[in-house]
Amino acid sequence: MSPLAGAGPTGGPADGPAGWATTWLDLRGEADSRSRSAELLTTAFAAARAARPGPAPADGVPLRVVDVGCGAGAMARWVVTRADGVPTRWVLLDPDPSLLRVGRGRLADAGATVDAVRVGTSDDLPDLLGGEHAVDLVVASALLDVLPGPAVARLASAVVAAGVPLLCALTVTGEVVLDPPDPVDALARDCVARTATTGGALGPGAADTLVAAASAAGAGVRSRATPWRLDPTRDADLLRAWWDGHAAAARHGAGPEERSTVEAWARRRDTAVAVGGLRVVVAHTDVLLLPVPWAGR
Template sequence: MTGFDPEWLELRESADAEARAADLLAPLQEALPARGPLIIWDLGCGTGSLGRWLAPRLPNPQHWILYDDDPALLAKARVPASFETRAGDLAALRAADLAGASLVTASALLDVLTPARVDGLAAAITAARLPALLTLSVTGRVRLSPPDPLDADLAAAFDAHQRRGGLLGPDAVAAASEAFGRRGADVRTRPSPWRLGPDRPALTAAWLHGWVAAAVEQRPDLGPAADGYLRRRAGDLHIADLHVEVAHADLLALPGESM
């Protein structure tokens, strides 16, 4: 899971914040302790962008445990609350590690995990009887306006690239919902789409180049057409005519009565 670029994480933070499903906050807060400080584990925390969004929206005093396997990201991690950083592997996380916690969170994590890791994560969280807010997982739908004949081939190739090596990619939300639900959790999902375009030109351009590069890596036969596609899309963006919706979903898993 290492290798995420801090500059990319910074570039996308405002789009992430705008996309997050705020209507999941009310049921989440109902599941949290009414008094006392909250102990929040943020898994795959990156530089802490989810905590920077969520911490001001929770009423209690908080202590965040920012957990990631990338020491370079942990060195930059900050949230507007008491926090500590811990380096560790999600595959080794167990319910006993979460003793004393109030909440588990993650952002843009599920889709870069394998089915076994998502199942293990659900097992640890449900065994600890904790709520989990797992946000911004890609779901495999990208809509670009104006349309281009190459859009569909690039989208399909990108989705295949997301599934490489057995990763869940756009199947992550369905797999996580099943894994938590099978263990008795009350699972709720909400759409949390990125909306890109002329108001975020740097992010839109960076996303577009990364999207196309991943698609071409998966399907090299698309390479000869990709340069022309990027030129057309750069022209659309330059005249403020390119709009993109990248579908994501947020998942809230609450301890159920049978857990």
């Protein structure tokens, strides 16, 4: 999970010190864990095991997994806890060396084997897929929406060419439902979407871009809705952090004629958050790309 994970529509820091990024990743960890699709993970494991030549991983040969934009290692730990006895070995890829150190340590503490860590981005994935050690599965979480379109297309191309599954969890779709509703919610959502695509990031269109690129290459695609459902009692700290990022993104994306309306909306909502009076649903999707031989299954 990238340190940018959650920027824009899902809240959280868009940049800043690694310590703040780690704090944000830890805040969202429980919501992420309960939202990701265990069904798609099961399918990803089955595809990875079927595609691998030689002894089946169930016979004791580990699956080798690359976590792209691993952040503090939450996605990898989630996979390990749901591997149903299938051994795994890990390669962690992230542009932030300090987050890589955190991720490696936490994954080791969870009993997983980390073969390598690498400072880099999704564009470095082909080098890992073409290395001397076979890769069986690629995963990422809360990553796609902060990437530009060409990077998402290259990611799809790399895994399709290598014939390995790719599970991308928790990509925001742009839909946010606030309860109770407010007449300005739709305008604010549009303002947030403008901010999410600043600097070339795909934002809410990222999952569709991945699906289109993979489908054009003949890969199979499966997806599941994986929304966050934030409760002011259970998720108080995360909801507060998410709201701060969401409101800031709405203010940033508001046009001159919209700013006073959005500012008044943000103040109303801020009051509701402060007293535990706001529930939030943040839409995400999990997408699984399957190797070409699996496309029709």
